[in-house]
Amino acid sequence: MLRVVNRVFLGLVGLVLLVLGGSVLAVGLGAPVPSWWIHDSEHDVLLSEAERTRWRDDGWWWPVVIAVLAVLLLLVLWWLVAVLRRRRLAEVLVDTGDGEGAVLRGRALENVLTQEAGQVDGVDRARAHLTGRRTAPEARVRLALEPHVDPGTALTDFTTGALAHARTSAGLESLPAEVRLQGVKHGAERVS
Missing domain, CATH: 3.30.300.30 (ANL, C-terminal domain)
Structure with a gap:
């Protein structure tokens, strides 16, 4: 059961990363911008100056971002160890x-x-x-x-x-x- 969940999870993550990365590459190389794309043209940046500095003055923003990223990193490391650990004796x-x-x-x-x-x-x-x-x-x-x-x-x-x-x-x-x-x-x- 765990093997099936791992394969489905990896497949979905890979598909999402492939679609997003491929679309970024395609738009950057001059392909027409898809209708679902978050920006208007190929010359737009992913995060503008206003978006990057929007929460800078709030004291809670960066600790929350760092905590969420740390939890995500720990979950990914736990999952990786669980997948790589051999359950059977060779x-x-x-x-x-x-x-x-x-x-x-x-x-x-x-x-x-x-x-x-x-x-x-x-x-x-x-x-x-x-x-x-x-x-x-x-x-x-x-x-x-x-x-x-x-x-x-x-x-x-x-x-x-x-x-x-x-x-x-x-x-x-x-x-x-x-x-x-x-x-x-x-x-x-x-x-x-």
Whole structure:
């Protein structure tokens, strides 16, 4: 969901900047002035002397402008950090026992964990993601359970089965997991 919002937001911002920048460039190069343009001709400046000095004598103007720009800058930086931060673990460092190490792709371990979790009795769907550091990974797992399944039993089967296999196969001392359980909702069917 966040990925879709980011792409739509970036697309809209890019489109607005492209239209405004392109129109400024076109008018500056002598193209006819569009009807929605804020000035009358290509020789008008964007901010006249009167517009630039209009609020200079008011004491509240510049602190408000600086505060609004600072808040906008912080929001843009927060968004940029949120977009660039990796949510998934790309690789897991496996201790091979000989002083060397091997690298296991995070997606491969996620896929195996998802497939094994999906084979637990009563689990309709499973999804696993690895987070954390490559030397200390953590798993986030969602299990969609059938209505007849006891959640405690399904969780025990998952932790002693799929999660234990993933931990031992990757040579990890521990593999903490956050498991979210949800029930599967089946649609009503007509019985004749």
